[in-house]
Amino acid sequence: MKLYDMELSGNCYKVRLFAALVGIELELVPVDLAAGEHKQSPFIDLNPWAQVPVLEDGEVLLRDSQAILVYLARQYGGHQWWPDSPVHQGEVMQWLSTAANEIHAGPNVARLIDKFGYPLDKARALAVSDRVLPLIERHLSEHRWMALGRPTLAECAVFPYIALGWEGGVTLEPYPAIRAWIERIKALPGFVAMPGV
Amino acid sequence: MKLYDMELSGNCYKVRLFAALVGIELELVPVDLAAGEHKQSPFIDLNPWAQVPVLEDGEVLLRDSQAILVYLARQYGGHQWWPDSPVHQGEVMQWLSTAANEIHAGPNVARLIDKFGYPLDKARALAVSDRVLPLIERHLSEHRWMALGRPTLAECAVFPYIALGWEGGVTLEPYPAIRAWIERIKALPGFVAMPGV
Numbered sequence: 564m565k566l567y568d569m570e571l572s573g574n575c576y577k578v579r580l581f582a583a584l585v586g587i588e589l590e591l592v593p594v595d596l597a598a599g600e601h602k603q604s605p606f607i608d609l610n611p612w613a614q615v616p617v618l619e620d621g622e623v624l625l626r627d628s629q630a631i632l633v634y635l636a637r638q639y640g641g642h643q644w645w646p647d648s649p650v651h652q653g654e655v656m657q658w659l660s661t662a663a664n665e666i667h668a669g670p671n672v673a674r675l676i677d678k679f680g681y682p683l684d685k686a687r688a689l690a691v692s693d694r695v696l697p698l699i700e701r702h703l704s705e706h707r708w709m710a711l712g713r714p715t716l717a718e719c720a721v722f723p724y725i726a727l728g729w730e731g732g733v734t735l736e737p738y739p740a741i742r743a744w745i746e747r748i749k750a751l752p753g754f755v756a757m758p759g760v
Numbered sequence: 761m762k763l764y765d766m767e768l769s770g771n772c773y774k775v776r777l778f779a780a781l782v783g784i785e786l787e788l789v790p791v792d793l794a795a796g797e798h799k800q801s802p803f804i805d806l807n808p809w810a811q812v813p814v815l816e817d818g819e820v821l822l823r824d825s826q827a828i829l830v831y832l833a834r835q836y837g838g839h840q841w842w843p844d845s846p847v848h849q850g851e852v853m854q855w856l857s858t859a860a861n862e863i864h865a866g867p868n869v870a871r872l873i874d875k876f877g878y879p880l881d882k883a884r885a886l887a888v889s890d891r892v893l894p895l896i897e898r899h900l901s902e903h904r905w906m907a908l909g910r911p912t913l914a915e916c917a918v919f920p921y922i923a924l925g926w927e928g929g930v931t932l933e934p935y936p937a938i939r940a941w942i943e944r945i946k947a948l949p950g951f952v953a954m955p956g957v
Contacts, residue, residue, distance in 0.1 A: 612895055625847075625851070649835035657822060
């Protein structure tokens with residue numbers, strides 16, 4: 564099973580992290596974004612959105628990190644991480660949306676600007692971070708994990724860009740519960756890091 | 761089952777639309793965002809994120825439109841709309857992420873600025889729209905529906921803000937396949953509109 568990957572992408576790391584935690588073997592295919600490889604054939608034919616990660620598992624071809632997480636959990640025995648019950652799936656799904664929306668627009672965009680020079684709005688990225696991180700801090704001061712009292716896909720989706728936010732000037736200094744949660748994730752059996760985490 | 765709702769919110773409309781399409785009865789509880797009702801008790805106690813929609817179904821309490829869609833489909837017999845199989849779930853999930861990310865940051869933000877006076881970056885919202893709509897146009901010129909060859913939760917999540925984009929200056933004039941898809945959705949049994957759609 565191939566993961567089209569970039570080492571420094573937090574979205575790719577979401578998939579690498581989950582695969583490591585549940586013991587799925589991935590063949591990593593590096594895509595050189597700096598050289599524009601994602602905007603050319605053959606990559607653009609796999610994913611017209613010109614984004615990593617992309618998963619290729621036999622006939623299955625998926626873009627989007629959250630979609631790949633859901634597929635992998637359901638296909639390869641990760642029911643603890645992406646449960647069947649309607650309400651449990653809804654609870655985890657809340658955090659997958661938060662990852663695709665606020666975490667993306669906040670810490671991720673701040674990092675894209677500072678680390679990769681993207682011409683995006685830094686003040687806006689910091690404002691989104693300042694709105695969302697206290698909400699997550701409050702949640703984690705009352706819960707050990709994002710949802711269901713245990714690690715789920717919510718951790719894999721939300722953790723990477725929060726842990727990488729310092730590369731965009733988004734400090735976790737005011738958020739002890741988030742920092743403790745990060746340490747709990749790092750202590751999970753099978754945990755793998757990426758540069759900056 | 762209560763939906764804390766605002767009539768002009770496309771995110772709330774996603775839920776009202778799906779409920780209408782599959783015949784789920786919702787008790788709508790209007791939240792007056794203009795008066796700041798979402799930032800005060802009792803609403804803020806239900807959802808500290810201060811956002812609509814919120815679903816209350818007995819003991820179940822969920823924020824986030826995509827999470828509510830997944831819960832409702834799984835709980836109330838919408839398996840056609842949110843299937844069990846790993847790859848089918850992954851394929852629909854791609855579009856739920858697109859709704860939470862690009863559709864949110866593009867047509868939705870453009871509309872928030874023009875219609876509600878939010879102090880956000882209009883040029884950026886239009887740029888995101890100009891990137892994502894041609895990709896969706898291309899997809900819909902090859903497929904009748906977002907995923908699986910039939911209407912799924914992907915339609916309920918992606919359609920509202922694309923159809924409302926004109927209120928933010930995002931025209932669909934260059935996108936005949938998107939316009940034809942919108943007409944197919946409007947022809948679905950049970951379809952309900954909202955102001956602007």
